[in-house]
Amino acid sequence: MTTDTSQKSAPRASNIAETARRYALFVLLGLMLLGFWWAQPAFINSANLFSILQAVSVVAILGVGVSITMSAGGFDLSVGSVAASAVMAASYAMVVLQLDAVSTFILVLAIGALIGLANGLLIVKVGVPDLLATLSTMFLLAGLQLIPTGGRSITAGMVLPDGSTAKGAYDPAFLLLGRSRLFDIVPLPVVIMAVVAVIAWFLMERTRFGRVFYAIGGNETAAHLAGAPTKAYRLAAYIISGTLASLGGLIIASRVGRGDVSAGNSLLLDAVAASLIGFAVLDKRRPHVLGTVLGAIFVGVLLNGLTMLNAPYYTQDFVKGAVLVGALALTFGLGKRKR
Amino acid sequence: MTTDTSQKSAPRASNIAETARRYALFVLLGLMLLGFWWAQPAFINSANLFSILQAVSVVAILGVGVSITMSAGGFDLSVGSVAASAVMAASYAMVVLQLDAVSTFILVLAIGALIGLANGLLIVKVGVPDLLATLSTMFLLAGLQLIPTGGRSITAGMVLPDGSTAKGAYDPAFLLLGRSRLFDIVPLPVVIMAVVAVIAWFLMERTRFGRVFYAIGGNETAAHLAGAPTKAYRLAAYIISGTLASLGGLIIASRVGRGDVSAGNSLLLDAVAASLIGFAVLDKRRPHVLGTVLGAIFVGVLLNGLTMLNAPYYTQDFVKGAVLVGALALTFGLGKRKR
């Protein structure tokens, strides 16, 4: 059945525009690196570059989770508060329950997975819309995480609500997670981020599971009719997202070394921003892992460079927004697709 | 060709479930009111009830804007920062530019509309996805609003970045907006909220314009082919949302009496929450104005009651989340539509 194949005579100009669109964010990133290097030579030394990666690692890991739920047509608003809860849970496990690093690690990941499961069940079984379900979870966790300690942050020697003193402390082995370096140069969180990114990228781009996630996001009924157990996949997306968020929380906990009280809202926004910026990377116009990680790095470079140049904190937000708008206008504005 | 009219034997049980679903949130609200009244008689006095309405007025107004963009298939993440910017702009106009109440009011609304227009153009003309465009605007404004004052809050007699002292002050007439009461009993912000809600409800539910907004959200191509100027409508949705957000900001400014850097932090999430809860009201499963306002009131009653009962702040978040989950499970879980 003949259907005229794509016009072969695609004009050269549109090809250039397309290439520009594909790599716009890479080029911008390159320019930023050069610009900051020129303005502040210390910017480009490898230790600083690894600092940047370390700074963005948590956001990138959360962002990967968000982008996986997004690719399956959902949206996880609870990642920020799952990460915050994970910080509290890890601290509670060690300081109050006196668990060791490994048990804490496993316990917290399990909690993250469980929260993801709860999100997923609410969405898939009860039929609550994604945004609504994860928003509820977000509020629920923001409160729940503080109940065991009565709103106090968790540190060694803290006084518990019942008046006794906590006997445990952070396991030094646990602190390695956030503070040690591979080969004395690559911070462990960066390694974890890289591993997560590679596995997630492989899952989403190189296995059929990934295609099914995207198919569900594109047209759930079609995927269901084609034989995909769509509910199981959507459940899985939220479990992955919850687990990754708790992994992010573990990294924060091990860096900070205490159970800090916070709702994790800014983590949520940064993670969502990273995965949304990812849309523009390679001109995919859809959530994807590589884009998310690049989006996080993009913002991280910007903030690090501006800090080095001693820009006041509010100009950082402004520049972040302005660069975003610019990058987006570039990607989406350049010869956009015709309907 | 026979048109078989509905067989009358619709099972009664499913009707009850449907009614329960429709009014679940109303019933829950009623129960909450009764419960708090019982636990704390002061809860139900009219001054307190108006306090609740006043407390939720800004969130409800912003939520209405969000729900209008949502009904047109978009999403405005920038409402919180538009409101915050409006607070700063209003203060700047009066304290630094020495404008009077009326000019300030008009100026700030115009700024809000302009930001909405910018959002809309970015989305409609440049083709940036809604979430992405409004997220950028959000970051942009978060920084931009602080630049004129170098990150300081705006108060009468403040020292400007150039070293001079601001000569203006808040116009007392402006403060009436947030602080006066109609008939000495209904706070003006509540009146404004009611007016906004009624107009928006009428627009969205009773006019053809509302129909078109929803049609665009449901299927933009279909709306376009049916003759709707979809781009103009989407633009309008963002302009409305921006204007309402700046109206919310004006109310905050007149209540707070200064340009505060931290004003409006949680507004975005609360407004989104209100409009999402609205989905469940009357079992509409879509954004709608009445639901949004009720969603805001619902959360307001909950928080006010819990505060009166002296619940610690973290249990408030927890209860908010738990009640949400419960209400949603009730609405969506009760005899959901069959495959």
Add this chain to the structure above:
Amino acid sequence: EGIAGAPAPFDKGGVKIAVVSFLGSGDWLQAFEAGVKRQAEALGIEANISQARNDINQERELIQQAINLGVKGIIINNGQPEALKDVAQAALDAGIPVIAYDVNLDNPKIPQVEQSDADMARLVLEQALKDEGTSFEGGVVYVAGFAPLDRRYAVWKDIVAKNPGIKDVATWGVVNDTVAASVADQTKAVLRANPNLSVVFTPWDEFARGVKLAVDELGLGDKVKIYGVDISTSDIQAIIEPGSPWVATAATNPSVVGEASVRGLAQLIAGQDPGHSILIQPTLVTKNDLVDNNIKTIEELQAKFPAFKDSDAAKAPWIPEPK
């Protein structure tokens, strides 16, 4: 359950007050509220405690709500005068006495409890001048818009202006959900850009923790010194860590602030005058103090530094000591 010999209404008990805080969370608030509860219990007061979570508009609503609830008195903890003056006046008009901590409501009827941010900042910065001399490269972690931080930052500016030898090379800071980690990331960038930076003033302990994290990660513990404000158990542990760059901090005891506020309000309710200004003196705590006295927790600090444990502010013979 009243207190024998106390003035009305405390002789009968059952007095209800409201405590409205601007802050939303954190160790300082926890300790403050613990102090409030302790003193309130001793007085037979039922305290309704609420937080505005950094939302000034919300603080107004909460005060309004306290009026609706018909409490006998209100403690306003932090906030901004422009937003609160008229509601505070509304409370007074309703016959409810008000006492304010760390926010100047500019009303002769409203006593002010103050910990003097300026004094705290000055105490610790003078220690810095003592340790480091009057010429060094310094930096400050600061985010505008938080009243106490603004006041502490003003002292830094003042000291820099008065000491031409001090070079104020960088200002940074961020307030988000992971303050310590984010400030650490920023600090690393700053320290790389300014290798000679030797003094960092951190007007909030959360900032100090972030800077410490960065200094530790870069291994600059012997070059960079942190002068901070505020103290808590986890702060003490951060300070006494071997090689910790955090060498001094100035603080008042938040529990004491809470206790004094309740005492002041109780006097107002009883019709007595606690005085317009109730001052809580800050204490300077250095690393050496802590290490030499083997202090590891706030409780031990209170035991060894009586000035930190208690304040005579707003005391009256009929008011029982908190337990």
Add this chain to the structure above:
Amino acid sequence: MSAPQASIALSVTGIEKSFGPTRALAGADLTVAAGEIVALMGANGAGKSTLVKIISGSYWPDAGTMTLGGKAVSFASPREAKAAGIATVHQATDQAGAAGLTVAENLTLDELCGTGPLFVSGRSIRRRARAIAGLIDLDLPMDRDFLDLRPAERQLVAIARAVAAKASVLILDEPTSSLSTAEAERLFALLKRLRAQGMAILYISHRLGDLAAIADRAVVLRGGRIVGAFPRPIDFPAAVAAMIGRPLEAAAHGGEPSTAPIIAALRNVQLIPGAVRFDLDLRSGEVVAITGTLGSGKSRLLRVLFGLDTPHAGTVTLDGKPWHSDGPGRSIAKGVFMVAEDRWQSSLLPPETPGASIAGTIALPHLPRWFPAGIIDATRERLVATDAIRRLGIKARNADATLDQLSGGNQQKVVLARWQAEPCRLLLLDEPFQGVDVGAREDLIAAIRGSQGGSATVIATSDTEEALEVADRILVMRDHTLISADGSEGSLAAAIGGAASASPRKLEP
């Protein structure tokens, strides 16, 4: 029922299914033997698609049993049905594939969603997709987004997937609704080959010509029950009578070339670069059908007339004045209406949207005219819709029913009713009778002809049978140009005969 000589592959008995108060199936029985093609006939809303969805595991029946190859089965999901060897092409082309995925990925969707190889790459998927496409000689750009495909191409992708599944039972629910004769015939050849290999095929179509070409046996569904079975040679008039409850009158139109005033005229129009230029006059009161193979440019011509696309060259006039529109809104205001080819994408709203009801769907384009003040009067909408329901025999509970509750053919009727709700100058219908049963088609044609006051109607259809039935004049389009576009040229039969490479099928009585 004719006893099939081969073994029975699929058999269902006593299937019942209700949607709330609507009883879609009331005890349906059906058997399909291996190596047999069974035509399932039935008016719109008879329950055909519902039966298909039950067999293929997407609906759970209220009652009834099913055997596959002699073994009792029941499927909780499409996945189970697929695993058991049932492949299905569903009627709704909006469920044929996933947007955001490429054509190649959609061709291999069943394998990706089922039990294909775990590790995939763009290359491996394309290779596999080419093999699947090859089964039906489908040539599509593999990297294009599925969203950008035209409905006919989507339908072909779905067919290719089902054929590739190597199932024992193949179910096709109106697979040719937007295909042209040539594509359809190639499909029939393939189905015959599969039949020879012993596959059991259940085929649903409203195109009697299709059924005549391939069916071994026809069963008629009515009111949720099988009301007739017709072995080969199939007596179609009787089957149609059983299906719609009355005999079908053969329609005949055409004849005298019209001399009525010209409403729209195309002069020297070149649709796309390189195409041959052509002229076209559309006169008041006439119905013109345009037919041609897939991708020949029919839709594009209609879009040009509607003002959605501009021609590469040439002029278009409407009522003597140059015609260009800045969007559908203006076109509609000028009295140029278009029913686009894909009803899902072009007309249907999700059920929770206000205005997704039959009344709202019909009213949407007419809102500015009906309610100039802006305030909606729901009774007026409902009145128009109720009238349409009665007139076109739309099977629905009432005017407030949402379109997702209607059968495919009834959805199409609502879409047509929308554009008949107001008088117009130029009515453009792109594949208007997709999935509409023969009886209803007759009613619709009568309605179109009846409302032919001062307007011209252009119908683009890939089905020549349909074209013959409805039009005064048939034009054939090939390579984006009109062949025999002269209106004055002899008889209709000659116009078709002299044109396309595909030979027209004869209208079965």
